[in-house]
Amino acid sequence: MNSNPPATPSPAGQGSPPALFVENVSHSFGEKKALDEVSLVVPAGKFTVLLGLNGAGKSTLFSLITRLYDNVSGEIRILGHDVRRHPSEALRQLGVVFQSRTLDSDLTLAQNLHYHAALHGIGTKMARERAREALETVSLAERAGDRIRSLSGGQARRVEIARSLLHRPRLLLLDEPTVGLDIGSRESVVGIVRGLVERNGLGVLWATHLIDEISRDDNVVLLHKGRVLFSGTVPGMLAAAGESDMRRAFRRMTGTEEMEAA
Amino acid sequence: MSEAISSDAQRPAxxxxxxxxxxxxxxxxxxxxxVLRFLHQRERFLSALVRPLVWLFIFAAGFRQVLGVSIIPPYTTYVLYETFVTPGLVGMILLxxxxxxxxxxxxxxxxxxxxxxxxxxxxxSFLLTSKLCGGVLVAVLQAYTFLLVARIWESWSWNSSLTRNWQWNDITGSIGAAASAFADNIGQTLFQFGNVDPIWTGYLTLLPALILAGLMLGSLALLMSSVIKQLENFAGVMNFVIFPMFFMSSALYPIWRIKESSPMLAALAWANPFTHAVELIRFALYGQIGPELEGGGRDLTHLMIVIGCTVVFLGAAIFAYNPSKGLIARRGGPGGG
Structure with a gap:
């Protein structure tokens, strides 16, 4: 590696595969088509927003990427590993923060993190180091011995982010991570994840229906009723919609009158 | 900075x-x-312990007069109903x-x-089996705790019923007596080799039976958890799984007793995997693997059925949790949306 340092470091360059690659994925629950020919790319080192209202299919897409459901059509690759053919290799690169709370509230932060480190085969000693490191990333190191129950919603979210980092994934999925948080907690959660993108070059797919969480440098994938209406940069989306701000662009493209929140 | 990113990106995953x-x-x-979750839920531990003890102390004590249990293997003498029902209650804990x-x-x-x-x-398959093993470990710990309490109780009530005729006006006096008898009997129990109570090695030979029965019931539960869509359905599980399984088995009464009143019910009880789990536990408590056959050797029916059911239930559960074949995706799945 040292003998041949890349001249122009480009995480999303042609040499390395994107953090997440989804192509022509459809999924139905009985008659209802939840996803229709969805394609998107999350480059490494890029904060990608998956924007859509509730019921747009965001969670279904996450379930397919995390192998809760099988993608019978299309292709999903994490760092180049097909989740269908090599689920183990793919999942090893993946950190997830689910929409619902997934920590054991009776156990301490450390116990929760050790459990999840074990799920990735990490031994006790390394788990302890990783847990401390991850808690420092989310500024909760001094709370390691406290029960989850004693944390606020925002703190619990930060622990979930810490947990998703224990096995040092290259791709991070977050499903509406700021739902139910107050403004301060939201900012801190968003800030932590953006920091990970900048410092560690993680690819992040951030699902949300809150337009104000989008920043100008982000990539945006607009998902509506199971279909990708737009995929590209923020200026690209504004131009495509012919609007000056994202809120209007969203309304114009989806044909919805009002955003639910934010 | 750029150097850091590139080296980070190339770092072995x-x-x-x-x-x-x-x-x-x-x-x-x-x-x-x-284990941690279990230890943190004290009320769960208590209720898990109290439930079979209530059955043993109250139900079985009352039932003793009604139901005579004849000498059937593995028992070599007449046994009290409490003794008969104990393996069934261990099965209940596992269930x-x-x-x-x-x-x-x-x-x-x-x-x-x-x-x-x-x-x-x-x-x-590995993740689910590991989870299953965790559940079995917790169940085994509970079963042994129950057996310890039951043994202390049994030897105490046995002694006290021999030495005194229980009367209501005795109650105040007997509380003190009970306390000292209880203390005495802990010591006594630890060294007692009765012909009715299982011998101490029975607790050792019980372990594999507990693990097998626990695995069977656990994998059945795992299978059910993949099929049950929502939490509210658990009341249905109580009514349609736990109660029929428990009552339609040899846990509370021997099958020949059921046969006397209804041959069909007896056949159903025989077909119930829980019956075989209980019988496996019953024989294991006396250091036996199954009933003795006439030509020598042991009848391994209970063992084979328990192992067979475990394989089938676990296989089906793993199938159900497999994303490409399983039921989860087809049913709309957990937390869908």
Whole structure:
């Protein structure tokens, strides 16, 4: 590696595969088509927003990427590993923060993190180091011995982010991570994840229906009723919609009158 | 900065999740979580202990007069109903514990904890089996706690019923007597080799039977947890699984007794896997693997049925949790949307 340092470091360059690659994925629950020919790319080192209202299919897409459901059509690759053919290799690169709370509230932060480190085969000693490191990333190191129950919603979210980092994934999925948080907690959660993108070059797919969480440098994938209406940069989306701000662009493209929140 | 990013990007991916040691780490982690969660839920521990004890102390004590149990293997003498019902109550502990862990899995699925388990890079069959083992360990601990309390109680009530005629006006006096008798009997019990109570090695030979029966019931619960869609359905599980399984078995009465009143019910009880789990436990308590055959050797029917059912239930559960074949995706799945 040292003998041949890349001249122009480009995480999303042609040499390395994107953090997440989804192509022509459809999924139905009985008659209802939840996803229709969805394609998107999350480059490494890029904060990608998956924007859509509730019921747009965001969670279904996450379930397919995390192998809760099988993608019978299309292709999903994490760092180049097909989740269908090599689920183990793919999942090893993946950190997830689910929409619902997934920590054991009776156990301490450390116990929760050790459990999840074990799920990735990490031994006790390394788990302890990783847990401390991850808690420092989310500024909760001094709370390691406290029960989850004693944390606020925002703190619990930060622990979930810490947990998703224990096995040092290259791709991070977050499903509406700021739902139910107050403004301060939201900012801190968003800030932590953006920091990970900048410092560690993680690819992040951030699902949300809150337009104000989008920043100008982000990539945006607009998902509506199971279909990708737009995929590209923020200026690209504004131009495509012919609007000056994202809120209007969203309304114009989806044909919805009002955003639910934010 | 750019150097840092590129070297980071080229760093060998997570150096985790490979090799036997990592499987062991994962197994340990899952089992330990089950134990921790159990220890943190004291009311669960208490209710798990109190339930069979209530059956033993109240139901069985009253039933003793009604139901005579003849000498059937593995018993070599007439036994009290309490003695007969004890293996059935151990089975009950395993059954309730298995169903409770199935409940917790449905709950896990609703909250998303099941999802975090399933995004682990290890094979799902391994993850589910590890979770199953955690549940069995917890159940085995409960079963032994119950047996210890039951043994102390039995030897105490045996002694006290011999030495005194219980009267209501005795009650105040007997509380003190009971306390001292209780203390005496702990010591006595530890060294008692009765012909009715299982001998101490029975507690050792019981262990494999507990594990097997626990695995069977646990994998049945695992299978059910993949099929039950929501938590509210657990009342249905009580009514349609736990009660029929428990009452339609040899836990409370020997099958020949059931046969006297209804041959069909007896046939159903015989077909009930729980019956065989209870019988396996019953024989194991006396250091036996099954009833003695006339031509010598042992009848391994109970053992074989328990093992067979475990394989079938576990296989079906793993199938059900397999994303490409299973039921989860087809049913709309946990926490869909």
């Amino acid at each position: 997570a150096e985790t999740g490979r090799g036997l040691a990592s499987y062991w780490n994962c197994f340990k982690g899952i089992v330990w979580r089950e 309730f514990n298995a169903m409770q862990s199935s409940l917790s899995m449905v709950y896990d699925r609703e909250t998303g904890a099941m999802r975090t388990l399933l995004v682990s890079p290890f094979p799902r």
